[in-house]
Amino acid sequence: MNEAIRPGSDHPLQAQEGPELSVIVPTFNERDNVTVLYRRLEATLVNVAWEVVFVDDNSPDGTWDVVRALAQRDSRVRCVRRIGRRGLSGACIEGILASSAPYVAVIDADLQHDETQLPKMLLLLASDQAELVVGSRYIEGYKSEGFNKQRAGASALATEVARKMLRVEIADPMSGFFMMRRDRFEQLAPKLSVHGFKILLDVVATAHGSLRAVEIPYTFGARQHGESKLDSMVALDFLGLVLAKLTNDIVSLRFILFAMVGGIGLVVHLTTLFIGLQLFKAPFAEAQAAGAIVAMTSNFILNNFLTYRDQRLKGFALVRGLIAFYIVCSVGLLANVGVAFSVYDQEPIWWLAGMAGALMGVVWNYAMSGLFVWRKK
Secondary structure (H helix, E strand, C coil), rough: CCCCCCCCCCCCCCCCCCEEEEEEEECCHHHHHHHHHHHHHHHHHHHHCCEEEEEEECCCCHHHHHHHHHHHHHCEEEEEEEECCHHHHHHHHHHCCCCCCEEEECCCCCCCCCHHHHHHHHHHHHHHCCCEEEEECCCCCEEEECCCCCHHHHHHHHHHHHHHHHCCCCCCCCCCCCCHHHHHHHHHHHHHHCCCCCCHHHHHHCCCCCCCEEEECCCCCCCCCCCCCCCCCCHHHHHHHHHHHHHHCCCCHHHHHHHHHHHHHHHHHHHHHHHHHCCCCCHHHHHHHHHHHHHHHHHHHHHHHHHHHHCCCHHHHHHHHHHHHHHHHHHHHHHHHHHHHHHHHCCCCCCHHHHHHHHHCCCHHHHHHHHHHCCCC
């Protein structure tokens, strides 16, 4: 009779040495780059036990399929395929938490970061000279081959804002190329935002100066293939992250973005209300209701484009989502009109009454939208 293998039996599990370094690579439509990056890592990390974790946001070009083919040939290659969510910060967090090495590096798949600096970064961590090593664009020795002036100017401005408002000490908190101890990252992970693009800024701001950091220069290369993981709304996304950190994470980045969209909706609401009252001479209650409906529609479009872009609705789902948005906001709409009418009845100041009504439904709209409109599948 065969016996099950039990702990302490004559068949101990064979111990295998794990990797010393995990390289985390967030990807989206990078199928032409991942094999090149893998070969570069293989050539650079010849004296290091390493693994690479590609975290792919279900790329339409099948990046994840190319990574899996690499993994079939080399067990050091792993693929995390994310479906139904998208975003650089979230991808980095999931990749790092899925890694198994004591040191983790984040590097882009677009071949613009200098992978030859990885051994130097690892040495600084392993020798306990630092807990975080950043590839910096703002120290002597940095060279750029693919950073256009417009993007460089925007990055420099964002860096200055982050350093002054969040009191971040490092020169380049906006860098996407860094390495740190995984145990230190895991201590900070519960307070990090899975939304947005600036994971290093989030890490450093959340640490409140407790991370021993060293910055090194590198050569920023030109993009070869694929598409940037940043989009046109990254400025608002960055501002939302800064505001979230200023509130000490009392409110989430997504809620701040939702509220920022709500602020735009308030302007739309008041403009519609003014037009209804002054141009169409409509009764206040009808003008207020029209303002609310127009504002809800604009809020839905902007939230779908910005706040929930990692769960963006398309096609028929967009129409269904708009209807659901109307439904979940209906209670807020009733309170909106009722409160606004009550205020206007006591003090006929149209903008004050309109603002009071519009602010009533913000929290309700946010909570219900997450549950019923942009719910994760």
